[in-house]
Amino acid sequence: MRKIISSLTDGRGFDIGLVALPLGFLFLMSGLPLLYNVLMSFQEVDMFSLGSFVRPFVGFSNYVALFSEPETWPIFANTAIFVTASIAGQFALGFGLALFFWVNFPGASWLRGLFLVSWVMPGLVVGAVWNWMLSGDFGVINFLLRESGIISGNIFWRSDPSYALWAVILANIWLGTSFNMILLSVGLSSIPDDLFEAAELDGANVWQRFYTITLPMMRSSIGAIVSLGLIFTLQQFDLFAAITSGGPNNASNVAQYWAWDLSFRQYDFARGATISVIMIVFVMFASVVYVRSTKQEVRG
Amino acid sequence: MSETTRNRLMLAIALVLAAIYLFPLYWMYITTLKSGSAMFATPPSFWPSDPQWSTYAYVWESRNLARYMGNSLIIAVGAVTVITLLGTGCAYVLARYRNGWVDVGLFLILMLQVLPASLMITPIFVGFSQIGLLDYPRLAVIIAIAAKAMPFFVVLVRATFMSVPMELEEAALVDGNSRVGAFFHIVLPLARNGILVSAILIFMQAFGEFVYSKSIIQAVEYQPASVGLNSFMGPNTNEWNNIMAFATIYVTPILAVFVLLQRRIVSGLTSGALK
Numbered sequence: 102m103r104k105i106i107s108s109l110t111d112g113r114g115f116d117i118g119l120v121a122l123p124l125g126f127l128f129l130m131s132g133l134p135l136l137y138n139v140l141m142s143f144q145e146v147d148m149f150s151l152g153s154f155v156r157p158f159v160g161f162s163n164y165v166a167l168f169s170e171p172e173t174w175p176i177f178a179n180t181a182i183f184v185t186a187s188i189a190g191q192f193a194l195g196f197g198l199a200l201f202f203w204v205n206f207p208g209a210s211w212l213r214g215l216f217l218v219s220w221v222m223p224g225l226v227v228g229a230v231w232n233w234m235l236s237g238d239f240g241v242i243n244f245l246l247r248e249s250g251i252i253s254g255n256i257f258w259r260s261d262p263s264y265a266l267w268a269v270i271l272a273n274i275w276l277g278t279s280f281n282m283i284l285l286s287v288g289l290s291s292i293p294d295d296l297f298e299a300a301e302l303d304g305a306n307v308w309q310r311f312y313t314i315t316l317p318m319m320r321s322s323i324g325a326i327v328s329l330g331l332i333f334t335l336q337q338f339d340l341f342a343a344i345t346s347g348g349p350n351n352a353s354n355v356a357q358y359w360a361w362d363l364s365f366r367q368y369d370f371a372r373g374a375t376i377s378v379i380m381i382v383f384v385m386f387a388s389v390v391y392v393r394s395t396k397q398e399v400r401g
Numbered sequence: 402m403s404e405t406t407r408n409r410l411m412l413a414i415a416l417v418l419a420a421i422y423l424f425p426l427y428w429m430y431i432t433t434l435k436s437g438s439a440m441f442a443t444p445p446s447f448w449p450s451d452p453q454w455s456t457y458a459y460v461w462e463s464r465n466l467a468r469y470m471g472n473s474l475i476i477a478v479g480a481v482t483v484i485t486l487l488g489t490g491c492a493y494v495l496a497r498y499r500n501g502w503v504d505v506g507l508f509l510i511l512m513l514q515v516l517p518a519s520l521m522i523t524p525i526f527v528g529f530s531q532i533g534l535l536d537y538p539r540l541a542v543i544i545a546i547a548a549k550a551m552p553f554f555v556v557l558v559r560a561t562f563m564s565v566p567m568e569l570e571e572a573a574l575v576d577g578n579s580r581v582g583a584f585f586h587i588v589l590p591l592a593r594n595g596i597l598v599s600a601i602l603i604f605m606q607a608f609g610e611f612v613y614s615k616s617i618i619q620a621v622e623y624q625p626a627s628v629g630l631n632s633f634m635g636p637n638t639n640e641w642n643n644i645m646a647f648a649t650i651y652v653t654p655i656l657a658v659f660v661l662l663q664r665r666i667v668s669g670l671t672s673g674a675l676k
Contacts, residue, residue, distance in 0.1 A: 115580045116497070119490030123551065124506065126487055130548030131513045134524035141524060152531060198418065206411040212419050214667040218426065221602075221659050221666075223609025225627040226648045229634060230429045233641045239441045241428055248444075275425065287671045338519040339611045342631060357519045364523040365616050377520035388515040392508060 135381070141374035148368055163375040172351050179266055180335075180355040183273075187337075188330040190274035195281025195326075202282070203289045213286060216279035224276070228343020231272035235259060235344070262352035265345045269353055272340050277333060281326055288322030289315070324394035331387040335380065356380050429652075432645040433457070440642050453642070460646040464633060466626070470651070472539065473625035476614065477607040479543035480550065485600050487547075488554040493588065495555065496562035507559075514552035518612040521549070526616055538618040542625075545613045550603050557602070557669060561595025562588070598669035601662065605655050626651045 108114030142163055144156040167173055202213045219227065234242050237257035246252045258268040292315065300310050316323075338357055341347055347354035347362060354362070356376055364373030420427075432440060434452040460466065495503055495510075525545050526535075534541045565588055573583040589596075611627040618624050630647055638644065659666060 112580065115584075116494045120494040120506065123487040123491040123555070124509075127510070127513055127548060127551060130525075130544060131516065131521070134521055134528055135516070137528055138521070138524040141527065146527070151527060154531065201418070202415070204411060206408040206415070208412055209415065211663070212415050214663045215419060215660070216422055217663070217667060217670075218423065218656055218659060221605050221655060222652055223611070223627055223655070225609065225611050225630050226429075226652045227425075229630060229644055229648045230425045232634065233432065233645065234425060234428055236641075239443070239445070241445055244443070244445055275422075279422075283667060283671060332515045336515075336517040336519070338517070339627075342611065342615070343634065346636075357517050361519045361522060361612065361616070364526070370523055370527055373523040377523055380520050381516060384515050384517060384520075385512065388512055391515075392511050 138374050138377050138381070141371055142378045144371060146369075146371040146374070151370065159371075163371050167372060167375050172354075176351060176354050176356060176359050179351075179353065180357075183266060183270055183337075183355050184331060184334045186267075186270045187273045187277065187334045188327060190270070191277040191281045191330055192327065194274065194278045196285055198278070198282040199285035199289055202286060213282070217283060219276050219278070220280045222276075224337070224339025225343050227272060227276050228340045231268070231275070231340070232259065232344045235268050235271070259345055260349055262349055265349060265353035269340050269344050272344060273334065273337055276340070277330065280333075281330065284326050284329070285319070285322065288319050288326075291322075292318045321394050325391055328387050328391035328394060332384060332391065335384050335387070426656075429645050429648055432642055433649050435642050437642065441639075456642055456646045457650065460643050461650065464629065464643075464647060466629070466647065466650055468622060469624065469626040469629040472623055473608050473627070473651075476539055476542055476546065476610065476625055477604050479539070480546040480607040480610075481600050481604045483543060483547040484551045484554050484603055485596065488551045489558060489589075489596060492555045492558035493562050493584065493592075496559045497567070510552045510555055513548075514556065516549070518545075518549055518610075522612055522616045525613075529617070535617065538620065538623050541617050542610070542613045545617070546607050546610055549613075550606055553606075554599050554603050557599040558592070558596055561592045561599070561669075564595075565591045594665070595669060598662070598665050601658065602666060602670065605659070608655060 105114065109118055143158060143160060144163075145159045146156055150156045198213075198216070202209050234240055235258040237243065237255050237260065240255075240258070242258070243252070243255045246256070256264055258264045296314050296318070297310055300314055305313065335357060338361065341353065341355065341358040345353040347358050351359075357380060360373045360376040360380065362373075363369045363376065431447070431449060433456055434449040434454070435446075436451065436453050439446060439449070439451065495507055522545075529535050529541050529545075534544070569591070570583050570587055573587045574580070578586065609627055610625070611631065614625050614628050615631065618628065626647075630644070630651060633640075633644055633647055
């Protein structure tokens, strides 16, 4: 007994205790739900069997039923559009801003940090503000577009099926650009200055320096940031809840919102679990890419 | 072009860029000060001629914001407490050793970090309802948020512990401290700032959390402000000045903390996400 106590205060037991408790908690509250999710996707779950662990096992029929629904493929296509457009927009704008703020001038780092307010705000608030700005008749976005002559009539961003998804994408790009910019700034500042000086002496112009030094040196940061972007956009839920609720008629529905909607609006928990499993496999894949691209740093 | 002119020019462009980027925030604040008719005027005014300060008091009373904000605060403080107590030790051990087990642990933690809340809520909700945790809805949300956000905290705080020189701890051990003593008297005080910044980041996340609260908390008296804001926004609402006032009251404390601690938060965030 004494030996155990002394090990806890002054030996291996101390480390093991410190790490076992949180890992146990994470296993119980994240690991088990993950496995439970897979189990439920093979079961028949309804309101009556919700409380019992023993439910009819149905094999792959949840998956088969899911893919025979007419809305399944459009929603997965929406997810792909949402993810691709969001990441492209966030990355392009973020990279542009990062390159701009890379030029050192007084106040640069403070102003750059200020951009991050879009990222620390609750998603629901961001959604509410964009919902109002994008409203059809009185939204300020429509007003600005009309005044600058880009559109002649109002766009009904939230209720027009061809714009609803783009309304959410627009808000998501705004939300994520600053985070991309900050991380890209870190990558940029780690490129040694003498590389650029040497290239300049050799007569390379701005574009040549960008393509032959900046981009190759940023390769691992860019990999990490794009996969982080994929992870974050697949987590985006609040904006859908705040702006379109997936409507009209699923025009702006994506898999992560649909899974929640099936479980908590239509009480079809098995179907919700099935989509969750499919999407989690995707996210896991993205995170392996992320871990690999930061591997040197993780190992130290 | 001289150095000063160039700096001034860059600063001016930067200010314009920041103004464009932060326009949604400005629009939120300005809408709260408009009256019902000024809000729907065409063209919209970009500066309120007749600021309606009473909107805040009206929304605070009529939407029962004190209760919503109180619930958000309880949930955020609870989640930060659980995460800090459990996560700090874990981050310390993962920073102190280099071996296969640590790599495996880190990999698992990074994997758990990426699971989307809206996908995990289905099994969490069913599981919690089976073990009866849904009877304590706020506690259930705190636990769910803690499990979701702890990996992020561990990754950030681990980066802090890595920057504490191990020699200091070894010196304390040579001087007769136990491992526990060295941890609490030497390592923790040195890592205090990093832990604080990470805890603040987690607090901001938990304060704005929506999916878990929306799904788990049915009773309106336990709901946080994010759920309250969501139910305030009906599909055909036209009370946008009141909704923006709700959002303003909700978000301004977070923005204030962020602007005050901006430098530290940004550096803490970047050290964890890429290193």
